[in-house]
Amino acid sequence: MTSIPAPTSPAHTPTPPIPLSAILKTFFWIGFFSFGGGLSGWIHREVVQRHRWMTDDEVLAGIALAQVLPGANVTNLAVFVGNRLRGIPGAAVALSAMIGGPMVLCILVLLAYGTISQIPVLHGAVDGVAAAAVGLNLRIGIVGATRVVRRIGPTIAMLATFIAVGILHWPLVPVVLVIAPLSIASVWPRRSAHG
Amino acid sequence: MDDNNGFFAPYLALVAVLVPFSLVAIGGGPAIFAPLQHESVDVRHWLSAREFIELFAIARVAPGPGSMLSTLIGWKVAGWSGALVATLAMFVPSSILCVGVARVWSRYRGRAWHHALEEGLAPIGTGLMFAGALAIFRLADAGPLAWGTAAAVAAMLTWRPRTHPFILLGMGAALFALLSLLPA
Structure with a gap:
């Protein structure tokens, strides 16, 4: 009765497993450059656009899950992607790659802090990286939005989430718990034709 | 203690x-x-x-x-x-x-209902991406320069999706660093 073909999901063709080293490399560099906020946009870019390991919807749904669950959003998304690609080893590799570099670097920054805090250029550079990173996220937001606006339910869900969390600063979890069922209901497969 | x-x-x-x-x-x-x-x-x-x-x-x-x-x-x-x-x-x-x-x-990947869950959650993830951009800038007390940089990066990626993030992040860093050298 629910034999509706999933409209946009690609066929699950058997492909050779993605090497753990590729996961390591991808997430190491993303972690290395994740200044002042998430680089979920970069993860999306690598995983969906560049490597075509996962679909848009898969990663965007992962972004929602990653934010609702406790823990840093980017590391949760890394774990989610890693698990999807290679199970628990994939998740472990993605997580260690993501936090290994920053762990060492932040201590080096701590050790050099007395010197660094005297150099305003470095503060500027860090703010610049953070601003550019927001641009990566905006781009993925735009990609998601162009997919969403074809349907009224998801469009309302997207706008409501943005307004509630971004503008009104309502707490994330209750907001998602209210909006998610409504959004999902609006795209729930009908028995006959697909809405 | x-x-x-x-x-x-x-x-x-x-x-x-x-x-x-x-x-x-x-x-x-x-x-x-x-x-x-x-x-x-x-x-x-x-x-x-x-x-x-x-x-x-x-x-x-x-x-x-x-x-x-x-x-x-x-x-x-x-x-x-x-x-x-x-x-x-x-x-x-x-x-x-x-x-x-x-x-x-x-x-449960591949089931129709799972696809609906994904499709239903994706717009929430999208809304959160926009909200996150706003939150980061509020935290960093950012001005038009930061917004302009973010918009330029998003536009660049729309125009040339293959541009490597390193290049964009590096250009952001260079721009801000240069401007911080200017006398206030």
Whole structure:
């Protein structure tokens, strides 16, 4: 009765497993450059656009899950992607790659802090990286939005989430718990034709 | 605070403080900064209030998620090994929970209802991406320059999707660094 073909999901063709080293490399560099906020946009870019390991919807749904669950959003998304690609080893590799570099670097920054805090250029550079990173996220937001606006339910869900969390600063979890069922209901497969 | 009588005591204390925080830090570091400050400054006396603020600033300047603050606290408590223990205590519990959810999630891939869940959650993820952009800029007290840079990067990626993020992040860094050299 629910034999509706999933409209946009690609066929699950058997492909050779993605090497753990590729996961390591991808997430190491993303972690290395994740200044002042998430680089979920970069993860999306690598995983969906560049490597075509996962679909848009898969990663965007992962972004929602990653934010609702406790823990840093980017590391949760890394774990989610890693698990999807290679199970628990994939998740472990993605997580260690993501936090290994920053762990060492932040201590080096701590050790050099007395010197660094005297150099305003470095503060500027860090703010610049953070601003550019927001641009990566905006781009993925735009990609998601162009997919969403074809349907009224998801469009309302997207706008409501943005307004509630971004503008009104309502707490994330209750907001998602209210909006998610409504959004999902609006795209729930009908028995006959697909809405 | 006389619980330092044993080689493992400082590590156990870090684990005892950070593991619960790991499991309640919804939205990442910002959710737990206030209670973490209370615990590490007022209760455990690991560092002074001023040092805490300093570590917060360093975590913001250094790469990595904001919860890397716990790594720095671990370093203050017990050096490199303390940093490692604190990092694991902060990131592993929440990640195990996340893997659990992810495994249940991916078990049902391909079913029609699972596709509906994904399609229903994707717009929420999208809305959160926009909200996150707003939040980062509010936190960083950013002006038109930051917004302009972000918009330019988004436009560049729309025009040339293959542009490598390194190039864009590097250009952002160079632009801001140059402007910070200008006399105010």
